[in-house]
Amino acid sequence: MQTQVGTHEITLAKARQQASTIFLAKVFNWMAAGLAVTGVIAYFVAQSGLVASLIASPIFFILVLAELGMVFYLSARIEKIQPGTATGLFVTYSALNGVTLSTIFLAYTHASIAATFLVTAGMFAAMAVFGLVTKRDLSGMGSFMFMGLIGLILASIVNIFLKSTAVYWAISAIGVLVFVGLTAYDVQKIKQIGEQGIMEQGEAAIRKGAIIGALALYLDFINLFLMLLRFFGGSRD
Template sequence: MIEYPNLKSTTLKQEKNHIQIYFRKVYSWMSCGLLLTAFISWYVSNTPQVINYILNNKIFLLSLCFLQFILVFVISSFLNRLSGKTLTTLFMFYSSLTGLTTAGIFSAYNQNTIFTAFITTSFTFLSMCIWGYFTKRDLSYLGNIIIMGIFGIVIASLINLWIQNNLISSIINYISVIFFTLLVSYDTQKLKNIAEKISLNINDKDNLRRYAILGALMLYLDFINLFFVILRLIDNNDNNDDK
């Protein structure tokens, strides 16, 4: 009796391997971006002339934030028009700018709070990535919910700038943690779907590089946003305990 190879099984194994390759590249570039951001933020915070100029020059700071927005738009919108190397350069430049704009946290928060927030964010982020990757549930329905939730958080935060109520601030922070943790899982599953679509072109190194940078940017933004929400939450709780 002639035995034929299980082509379906072989295809599934190849696709799984392609997805793993894609995610390794995504997390590698994301980690590079975070390390670059952390180094520049730390270095700038320890350079009095630079940090004082940034904190005292609101126009310059707003210009940096606007440039960051432009970079995210360019990477997302011109993904198929730019080379992998160009997109990588833009992502690293974006990470550097984030280091500049976030250097002030070392002046606003003590190092123990920052360290605690980073560790908490790392474990939370990793847990939600694992869940988003392995869950069999379709998380696409969360997309509109998360967008509306974050939009509501932004509006509530702007209103609270005028009210300046600590209780409202705490509620906003707790709700923000929920939505940003869901966003991590949602984006992870979204990237998994992207990996399945580009798996047939896994040998196209530049194509893989472009989509890896896109994935790195998505998860990088998720991590940064989650980190700052948790940082504010921990600091707010510490201040309440001291009262």
């Protein structure tokens, strides 16, 4: 009896691990797709020569507000909207973010942007692996990093008026730590969602779960990239 119970537990654990692996693959595939959409659109908008006009127009501010609205709506309504709607919102958000991020090509050289992207990818991958393999519960760290994120947002708003170089670099350094930590936390959380049976809830639940997971990792990657770009980006001036 003990042997049968033990075998059953091992089989169940393997099944959960396989389900988690499949779900993680879906999440990372959607994240990669979002980054690809953002990168391609950012590059072509920058090459079109419309970036300077975009920054000077109210359209840029409207696009930023639209992006924020999409993130909040997708996060709050993921349980109620259709999988196709969730997918469309994620892809649209990635595209709009590409338009707004095209502005970095005005400030930094192409070579430094590419180099920073590679550095970001390496750091992101390292923390993703850590989140996957660590036995430590990262939920406490996740809560701490989220509070740090709120602090960064408030400090950034205040520094718009202060225009302090020291505060700017402090925000950048702390921001790197915050998004590195959030990456590990989010990957572990997504892994746990895969282990808790989402693969048994049907295609709709899987798609929506993968989209919201991809959005979290996409935001971690993009924000980490932007923070690192402040340090490694070579000015075009």
